[in-house]
Amino acid sequence: MRLGVDFGTSNTVCVAQRPDGTVTPLLFDASPLLSSAVYLGPDATMLTGADAERAALAYPAGLEPHPKRRVDDETTWLGEREVAVVDLIAAVLARAWAEACRVGGGAPTGVVLSHPAAWARTRLARLAEAARRAGIPPVTFVPEPVAAAAYFAAILGRQIPPGRTLVVYDLGAGTFDISVVRRSPAGFEAYATGGLADVGGLDLDAVVVDHARSLTAGAGAGWARLDWPETSADQRARRDLWLGARAAKQMLSRHPRADLHVPLVDVDLHVTREEFEKAARPHLDRTVATTVDVLRSAGVTRESIAGVFLVGGSSRIPLAAALLHRQLTVAPTVIDQPELVVAHGCLYAVPAPVPVPTSPAPAPPPILTRPVPAPPPAALAAPRQPPAVLGIPPRGVLPEDFPVHLVELTVGDRVGYTVRTYVTGDDQQTVAVFASQGPRLPLFRRPEQATDHAAGGDDHAMASILHWESLRESMAVAFLPLLPRNRYVLDLPSVSLERDPKQWLTDLIVQAGDIARELTYALDIPQGQDLLGPGTLLDRLDDALRAAQRSSLRRKAHRDLRAFDQARLVSGWRRVASLIDSHLDWPA
Known part of the structure; x- marks a missing residue:
């Protein structure tokens, strides 16, 4: 088994690849996201992940929530102890290594560790030392945008031809990074990078909190306790507020509104997507402006862009894709779990070594009783397909102007997906046709389930339209993009x-x-x-x-x-x- 690790500012993601090629994210506290936080208690007990965050409620001075941000520091203070930053990073990596050994029944045969493209020798040396202290054998480093490009090509099936580039827009928890990736004889390389150190998911969480503050301006005493907690109860309230803000931000990526409870102020608020996007717009506008600056500096033209790939948890905010599309005139690609892209792509950026027998035994000559046809030429052999991920086969993405559209419907807190196309009748009127069954329209939890339902069956209204067979063949091998204009409430x-x-x-x-x-x-x-x-x-x-x-x-x-x-x-x-x-x- 091999292990891909994306050590992030707020969360760390680990993906295991078994010998048969299947890929599975490791779970920590039932989540693929391991908090990168590290806690050192008064008794020198070190905790990581959710355990660290819970312990910090009683002793907040012992928590370092973002060790990656301190990679340039030799030491930091946790409580009354001075701790080497490399040991904090090592604690997170050790937790990941232990879980990989437990799941795989033994130590992984190789570890690929991602890092920001701008990191140079000093930072990489510190990261390598942290891995060594965690008990991990020598690791292979891969720049994060290169891992994303490998995922884009190997898993999504999107090609980056010579002379074309991939724009990787990485909006993570702590920072924003933009990279331009191209294919070289040795693989992918990031030849232009940029970013913003003060824009990330944490700043967008703050947008939600600030919006809540503006709606409760008369509750100054409660907000004073939330901003400057002095007791354990106030610490818990502050943590609940920021966790709620993060959850509301994530929910607004899928729904038109979200609820937020403000503890100590003791009020329940409704936040709409429109309100959030209006407040978040200045941050997202800066990421788009930075993207354009990097492309201009690198001499990249619109025509040379093969794709725009959104990675990092906060990149799923619909406004981010809409602003990029408007500026670059290239439809961005974003998946359901963009947090997993880099850790998964690591394993394709550095292929597994192919075992070679040291002393192969010669095969005995076959005994032929009848002529055996020659094998087909290598040029006609079917191309190797990458393995399925969580049961979903690898696919490309259909163009935006494909005549069948993915549709998202929302009523209350329910969200479902279906597909739609348009036909012109004998009266020259254009009407919509859905994958409906008589007067009923089945909806599905995931977009690809709706596509598979339509492409795989003949018991719905779309099956009777002209050219349906050719349309369903395309849908069977590529995903339908979910465009903002096809999301309805x-x-x-x-x-x-x-x-x-x-x-x-x-x-x-x-x-x-x-x-x-x-x-x-x-x-x-x-x-x-x-x-x-x-x-x-x-x-x-x-x-x-x-x-x-x-x-x-x-x-x-x-x-x-x-x-x-x-x-x-x-x-x-x-x-x-x-x-x-x-x-x-x-x-x-």
Whole structure:
């Protein structure tokens, strides 16, 4: 078994590769993310991961939450003890090594350890010494963007031809790194790098906390205790607040709103994705500007970019991909668990050695009783496919303009995925067709499950459209991208319409109206068609909202919006969402 390790600022990820090629992330406290925090107690007991964070509630001076940030320091103080930074890093690596030995039933045969592309000899020497003190045999180093490029090519099946480049946008917990990777005779190399030391997931957590602070400005005493805790109870409250902020940030990547409890202030808040993105926009704008600066300095043109790959846990924020796409005009690639990319890609950036017998015995001549056909030429042999990861076969990603779209539907706290295409009827009207079964639309927990359902069966409406066979063949070997414009929230319009018209989420309501009309016709919901059809109240609202989106008509349109009966609008939208919801089969 081989081990790939991504030692990160806030979390460390380890991926094990067995001799048969299967790859599995190691779990620490039931999570693939091992907190990089290290704790040294008054009795000199050293703890790592979640154990360190829990112990620090009683003795906060003993915690170093981000050892990687101190790699340039010889020592640091934990409580009343001076500790070598290399020993803190070694403690994290030792925890990873012990778990790998336990899972594999013995020591891994090789360890590949990633590092930031900008790290030079001194920092790498410290990292190597930490691995040695952790009891790990000599490791192989791989720059993080090179590992990401290896994942991009080997697992996602995306090629980086000679002369083309891959842009690796790494928004981790503590820092932002941007790298330009190209293929060389020796493999991949990062030939241009840049980044921001003061932008990362922790700063975006702070955005959520600051937003909560702005909504509870009168609770100064509670916030003073959260900002400067003096007791163990205050320490726990502060930890709960920041964990809640991180969870809310992550939830807003998948849902349009999230709840946050502010301890000591004792209030429950609702945070919308729009509010979060507005507050986070300055940070994300800086990452995009840095990306463009690095590309310009390296002489990279738009035409030479083979792909933009988003890695690091905070890169799943939808606004990050949207801003990059708008600036670079290249659709970024992001996966469900971008935190695992670097640790996994390490194992493909440094292939496993192929065992060679030292004294092979000559094979006896075969006894042929009938002619044996010659083997096919090597040029016709099927290309080697990388192994499945967590049961998911390796695939590429279909282009953005592929005629079948992945669709995300949200109602309340439920999220499901399906696929959709458009066809033109005999009357020259374009209508949406979903992978529906009569009046029911099955939804799936994961995007690839929705694609596999549509491509693998003939019991749904899409199977009867022209050219379906060729479309399903493409879907069977490549993922459908989830584009921001194909994410719909069916019940949020009624919530938004309860507010003052100036605060209405115009784009969201218009998008929800589009998908609602498509679903009421595709699933044959007459009552929904009556509520959304031409000339109805909701149809007139849609016209007014679209006018409000046009700057030339915005002032008059906002006056027109105030003329609507908000109670009827809210009631109508709730009825529409309920009708559609009753025809959706949500994943269990």
